[in-house]
Every structure is written in C-alpha cells, then in structure tokens.
Amino acid sequence: xxxxxxxxxxxxxxxxxxxxxxxxxxxxxxxxxxxxxxxxxxxxxxxxxxxxxxxxxxxxxxxxxxxxxxxxxxxxxxxxxxxxxxxxxxxxxxxxxxxxxxxxxxxxxxxxxxxxxxxxxxxxxxxxxxxxxxxxxxxxxxxxxxxxxxxxxxxxxxxxxxxxxxxxxxxxxxxxxxxxxxxxxxxx
Numbered sequence: 001x002x003x004x005x006x007x008x009x010x011x012x013x014x015x016x017x018x019x020x021x022x023x024x025x026x027x028x029x030x031x032x033x034x035x036x037x038x039x040x041x042x043x044x045x046x047x048x049x050x051x052x053x054x055x056x057x058x059x060x061x062x063x064x065x066x067x068x069x070x071x072x073x074x075x076x077x078x079x080x081x082x083x084x085x086x087x088x089x090x091x092x093x094x095x096x097x098x099x100x101x102x103x104x105x106x107x108x109x110x111x112x113x114x115x116x117x118x119x120x121x122x123x124x125x126x127x128x129x130x131x132x133x134x135x136x137x138x139x140x141x142x143x144x145x146x147x148x149x150x151x152x153x154x155x156x157x158x159x160x161x162x163x164x165x166x167x168x169x170x171x172x173x174x175x176x177x178x179x180x181x182x183x184x185x186x187x188x
Contacts, residue, residue, distance in 0.1 A: 036127035
C-alpha cells in the first residue's frame with residue numbers, strides 16, 4: 001500500500017468513528033469544513049482533511065451538550081472545546097496505530113480551530129466559519145434565537161464572521177452572514 005492510500009485509510013477510519021457519534025445534521029458542517037479547508041490550504045494533506053472533518057468532535061462527547069451555553073464566546077469555553085477535540089481524536093488515532101506525525105499534525109490543527117494561531121490553524125478556523133454560515137446558522141435562528149434571544153445569537157454570528165482572517169475567505173461567508181443576520185432581526 002502506498003503512503004497516500006495508507007493515510008487515506010485513516011481518513012476512512014476517522015470518518016466511520018465520527019459518523020457513529022455525531023448527529024446526522026452535523027455531517028454537513030463537517031463535510032463543508034473539509035471542502036473549504038481544501039480550498040484554503042495550498043498544501044492540503046490527509047491530516048488537513050481529517051482535522052477539518054472532526055474539528056468539533058468534542059461536542060459528541062460533551063456531557064453538558066443538551067444544556068444551554070451561557071456564553072458561546074467565553075475564552076475558557078472555546079479553549080476547552082478545541083483542546084478536548086484535539087485530545088479525543090488524537091486518542092482515537094493512537095488506538096488505530098496512526099503514525100505519530102499524522103496525529104501530531106491533526107492535533108495541532110484542531111487545537112486552535114476556534115481562535116486561530118498559525119497559517120494552517122487559521123485556514124481551519126476560516127473554513128469552520130464559512131461552513132458555519134452555510135450549514136449551522138439556520139439552526140441558530142430556528143432553535144436557539146427563540147430561547148436565547150437576538151443579542152446572544154447576533155454576537156455569535158458577528159464573532160464567527162469577524163474571526164475569519166483572510167478577506168478573500170470572508171467574501172465566501174459574507175452573503176450567508178448577511179442573509180442569516182437579516183433573518184435574525186425577527187427576534188430583535
């Protein structure tokens with residue numbers, strides 16, 4: 001088996017693992033994050049693909065996941081989420097005997113996917129945001145805004161848009177950001 005096929009096997013194994021633990025409605029977000037990560041990463045590899053697909057894996061294991069989040073933008077909440085996601089997928093890949101350098105690369109990418117860091121971590125953060133507006137923003141309007149209110153959701157939308165590092169990447173998100181922000185006005 002050549003090295004590309006060998007690494008692609010870890011993507012398939014990870015996909016199976018993630019798809020068993022996440023709700024079906026989350027898959028679109030993960031798939032679109034992979035799409036945008038590939039577009040935003042000039043040196044895209046299987047490590048990038050795996051990291052993009054499972055960047056939010058912690059949410060599947062969060063025992064408090066059904067509780068209302070007090071502050072989506074709390075630095076401690078974001079740090080915990082990204083670090084636990086990196087830890088969960090690293091532990092899984094280690095159990096599957098993935099190469100250490102692959103695990104380290106994936107962990108590195110996921111560990112800063114909410115707040116950014118280096119160029120590759122920023123690309124994942126940007127891909128996550130663009131995908132959020134394509135796949136998750138509607139759910140925030142329909143399910144969360146009626147309960148949590150306009151201000152909290154608007155703050156989340158603004159933060160998700162404004163954290164995008166690249167102006168080019170922001171342009172991919174802009175139309176959906178504006179569309180969902182306008183829809184959110186109903187709850188003002």
